[in-house]
Structures are given as structure tokens and as C-alpha cells.
Amino acid sequence: MIGTMARKPVAREAVLDAFESLLIEVGERAATLDAVAGRAGVSKGGLLYHFPNKEALISAVLHRLDELAREDLALMAAAPEGAAVYFIRSSLWSDTPMDRAFVAATRLAEVAHEEARRRFANIQQQWLDLLAADVGPDMAKAVRYMGDGLYFNAMWEGGPAGATVERRADVESLVAAVERLRG
CATH class of the missing domain: 1.10.357 (Tetracycline Repressor; domain 2)
Structure with a gap:
């Protein structure tokens, strides 16, 4: 399409921002996948679509x-x-x-x-x-x-x-x- 640019998925960035915030606020152990999904406002399945595990979140x-x-x-x-x-x-x-x-x-x-x-x-x-x-x-x-x-x-x-x-x-x-x- 003319004039369209690839954008980063909003949900992916929301999950990454949520993980980052939880690391800052409560540390690595409390930054569970469930806590990240809840903070990001996505389902755990939605989180796993972008980041299959916690190590993938850490890598990001x-x-x-x-x-x-x-x-x-x-x-x-x-x-x-x-x-x-x-x-x-x-x-x-x-x-x-x-x-x-x-x-x-x-x-x-x-x-x-x-x-x-x-x-x-x-x-x-x-x-x-x-x-x-x-x-x-x-x-x-x-x-x-x-x-x-x-x-x-x-x-x-x-x-x-x-x-x-x-x-x-x-x-x-x-x-x-x-x-x-x-x-």
C-alpha cells in the first residue's frame, strides 16, 4: 500500500513496558508472566504470542x-x-x-x-x-x-x-x- 509504514505492534510494546515497570517497581521475581499480562491489559495468550517465555521478555x-x-x-x-x-x-x-x-x-x-x-x-x-x-x-x-x-x-x-x-x-x-x- 502506498503511504503505509510498518508499525511496532502496540500490544507488544505495552507488554514490554509493563515488564519494564514491574522490574523497576517490584523486581524480577515478582515480574511474573501473569503480572506482566495483567499490567499490560492483555491476556496471557496475548503476551505469549509476542514473548513465548520470560527469557524472551528479558532479551527484549x-x-x-x-x-x-x-x-x-x-x-x-x-x-x-x-x-x-x-x-x-x-x-x-x-x-x-x-x-x-x-x-x-x-x-x-x-x-x-x-x-x-x-x-x-x-x-x-x-x-x-x-x-x-x-x-x-x-x-x-x-x-x-x-x-x-x-x-x-x-x-x-x-x-x-x-x-x-x-x-x-x-x-x-x-x-x-x-x-x-x-x-
């Missing part, structure tokens, strides 16, 4: 993480302020698709899901490579730990509302530290 979440990380890494590499400042400034929860995929995959890594751990290691290495190109290899890990610490402390203190005025002040303080690292 990790694929989503890879795609979003690839986009984020491209933005980081092209950031006019430099990769380090971009990394620090993007290290507060803002409920973006990347935030959600990242935290959902973190919940998988917490239960020793090896593929999730491997994907995280790959993404972290790519971040580190971009940071090293910006501030040098000796300071790249320090910047990564700054961003990681900022992100996880904001999550522990405020959850999705972690981007408080205090956290934003911390961001600017860390950005100033990055500028001093660049010397």
Missing part, C-alpha cells in the same frame, strides 16, 4: 537498553560541552526511556542475570572510552564514579523524584570539578 528489555544506550552514547560523543560534562548532567533520574531501561536491567543484574551484567559491562566500557577521550584515561573512572554515585544516591534518596534542587546543585559542583580535572 536488554535489546531496548542497547538501543537507548547507543543513542545516548552518540549524544555523549557529540556533546559540545564534552563527554564528561554530558555524563554528569545526564546522571539524574528524569524518567526517560533510558532511565527506565537502565533501572529495569539493573534489577536483572541484581539477581545475577549474566547477560544483563555483560550488557552493563559493555555500556560502561563505552562510557569510559568516551570519558577517557575527553578527560584522559586517569580521570575517566573518577568521572564515571561521580556520575554513577550521583545517579544512585539520587535514586536512593528520592526515587524517580531524585532530581531535587540539592541534586542539581551537586551536578553543578561536579561539573566544576570536571573542569578542574581538565585543568
Whole structure:
């Protein structure tokens, strides 16, 4: 047909979004197929049509993480302020698709899901490579730990509302530290 484009099935995306939300909210064990189907508003058969088992859902979440990380890494590499400042400034929860995929995959890594751990290691290495190109290899890990610490402390203190005025002040303080690292 002229003018038609292939679209992702709405039910498939709803199921994947539901699984991601359940991972974030209640963790991997409670994110059962029944719970996912209920959250997505589909029958269990509808869920199984798109994802034949829980491992297929996990694979799709990790694929989503890879795609979003690839986009984020491209933005980081092209950031006019430099990769380090971009990394620090993007290290507060803002409920973006990347935030959600990242935290959902973190919940998988917490239960020793090896593929999730491997994907995280790959993404972290790519971040580190971009940071090293910006501030040098000796300071790249320090910047990564700054961003990681900022992100996880904001999550522990405020959850999705972690981007408080205090956290934003911390961001600017860390950005100033990055500028001093660049010397």
C-alpha cells in the first residue's frame, strides 16, 4: 500500500513496558508472566504470542537498553560541552526511556542475570572510552564514579523524584570539578 509504514505492534510494546515497570517497581521475581499480562491489559495468550517465555521478555528489555544506550552514547560523543560534562548532567533520574531501561536491567543484574551484567559491562566500557577521550584515561573512572554515585544516591534518596534542587546543585559542583580535572 502506498503511504503505509510498518508499525511496532502496540500490544507488544505495552507488554514490554509493563515488564519494564514491574522490574523497576517490584523486581524480577515478582515480574511474573501473569503480572506482566495483567499490567499490560492483555491476556496471557496475548503476551505469549509476542514473548513465548520470560527469557524472551528479558532479551527484549536488554535489546531496548542497547538501543537507548547507543543513542545516548552518540549524544555523549557529540556533546559540545564534552563527554564528561554530558555524563554528569545526564546522571539524574528524569524518567526517560533510558532511565527506565537502565533501572529495569539493573534489577536483572541484581539477581545475577549474566547477560544483563555483560550488557552493563559493555555500556560502561563505552562510557569510559568516551570519558577517557575527553578527560584522559586517569580521570575517566573518577568521572564515571561521580556520575554513577550521583545517579544512585539520587535514586536512593528520592526515587524517580531524585532530581531535587540539592541534586542539581551537586551536578553543578561536579561539573566544576570536571573542569578542574581538565585543568
